[in-house]
Each structure stands twice: as structure tokens, then as C-alpha cells.
Amino acid sequence: xxxxxxxxxxxxxxxxxxxxxxxxxxxxxxTTITASKVIGTIQGSRGKTTTAQIxxxxxxxxxxDAILLVGGSGSYVYDDDAELHHVLKQFADTNKYITxxxxxxxxxxxxxxxxGKNATVFSGDIPALxxxxxxxxxxxxxxxxxxxxxxxxxxxxxxxxxxxxxLASE
Numbered sequence: 001x002x003x004x005x006x007x008x009x010x011x012x013x014x015x016x017x018x019x020x021x022x023x024x025x026x027x028x029x030x031t032t033i034t035a036s037k038v039i040g041t042i043q044g045s046r047g048k049t050t051t052a053q054i055x056x057x058x059x060x061x062x063x064x065d066a067i068l069l070v071g072g073s074g075s076y077v078y079d080d081d082a083e084l085h086h087v088l089k090q091f092a093d094t095n096k097y098i099t100x101x102x103x104x105x106x107x108x109x110x111x112x113x114x115x116g117k118n119a120t121v122f123s124g125d126i127p128a129l130x131x132x133x134x135x136x137x138x139x140x141x142x143x144x145x146x147x148x149x150x151x152x153x154x155x156x157x158x159x160x161x162x163x164x165x166x167l168a169s170e
Contacts, residue, residue, distance in 0.1 A: 001029040002065035002097075002167035007084065007104075008044075008052065009074025010037045015044035016153040017101045018070045024160025025068075030167055032068075035059055037077070045072050059087050061094040066167055071102020071122065071152070078107045085111035092146075097170075099163050101150040108147070109134050118144040120151045 004025055008018055022032050036042060036052035043049045059067065067087065069075070078084050088111040091098050100108050105121040108114045109132040118135045120142040121128070129136050140155035141148065141162050148166060150159035 001031065002170065003063070004030055004032045004066045004068055004163075004167070005054075005059045005064045006032050006034050006068045006070060007056065007059075007078070008034060008036050008042060008050070008070045009072060009077050010042060010052075012045040012072055012074030013042065013070045014072030014075075014102055014153055015046040015048045016156045017072060017159075018044065018050065019048065020156035021068060021070075021101070021160030021163060024157060025164050025167075028164035028168060030164060033064075037081075045074065056081075056084050056087060061091050061096045064096070065170065066097035066099060066163070067091050068163065069098075069100040069104035069107055071100070071104045073103075075103050075107065078104075079110055081107075088113050095146050097146050097148065097163070097166060099148040099150075099159070101156060101159050102152045105129060105134075105149040108149070114147065117147050118142050119147065119149040121149065122152045 092113040
């Protein structure tokens with residue numbers, strides 16, 4: 001089974017977008033580890049907490065089969081984060097799964113890994129995708145090769161299932 005690094009913001013990640021996909025992945029037999037800019041306890045925007053076990057710079061495609069970026073108001077901190085963008089490009093270059101929900105597809109677009117790809121995103125962020133040559137599809141979850149995106153908290157469970165299924169077929 002696959003080993004997935006889940007990236008959350010150092011504060012105010014969207015709870016459902018973390019906990020629901022994580023649950024779906026683990027129920028399917030995959031293993032997950034949580035990463036952020038900081039190690040330790042992190043609180044989501046809805047009050048739940050989790051622990052970031054590793055920092056982003058510890059993630060490489062050699063050690064993980066996929067990367068999952070969680071959205072929420074805190075995720076904007078990664079929009080122009082060179083360290084995370086570098087990791088995303090490494091995953092793209094090695095054809096590893098790159099997945100993102102809510103605002104997080106904007107991070108993928110800014111990293112340059114969505115050019116010419118089909119993707120979805122939170123409704124308020126559609127212009128950010130279109131301005132970076134991404135083909136926006138108005139669907140809850142969109143898969144394009146090794147890229148899987150979802151549009152927000154209401155699609156978190158479906159997103160987790162799609163990612164879990166894609167990884168199981170690898």
C-alpha cells in the first residue's frame with residue numbers, strides 16, 4: 001500500500017479536508033504522515049487538533065508515493081513557499097501523485113505543476129487557476145493523470161476515496 005505525506009498549514013487548516021481524506025486513506029490500508037512548516041500540535045480552523053510529525057523539507061518522492069495538500073484559510077501561507085514548490089516539482093518530475101483540496105490547488109498552480117492540466121478548486125480561487133493556464137472543471141473532484149484536485153470541504157470524503165482508489169491501483 002501507499003505512503004502519503006499530508007501537508008497542513010501551521011495553523012487554520014480546514015479540519016474536514018484533513019481528517020476525512022486521512023480516514024479514507026487509512027481505511028483503505030495506506031499509511032499517512034502529517035507534515036507542516038513546524039513540528040508539533042496544530043489547530044484547525046474548526047478547533048480540532050493534530051500533530052505534524054515532520055517538516056516539509058523531509059518529504060521526497062523516494063520516501064512517499066503521494067503528497068496531499070489540505071486547504072483552509074491557513075493554506076495561503078504556502079502560495080509562494082519555495083520549499084514546498086520544490087517538493088511538488090520533484091513529485092511531478094517522478095510521476096508521483098500530487099493531490100490538493102479547496103484552496104490548495106492554487107499552490108499547485110503557483111508551483112507550475114498544473115499547467116495544461118484539468119483541475120478544480122474552491123469557487124473563490126477559480127481566477128487564480130485560469131490565470132496560470134489550468135483548465136478549470138466545475139466538479140467536486142477532478143483527476144488528470146497523477147494530479148487529483150477537489151473543490152472544498154463538502155467533497156473531502158469523496159476526495160479521500162478517489163485518492164485511496166488511485167493509489168491502490170498503482
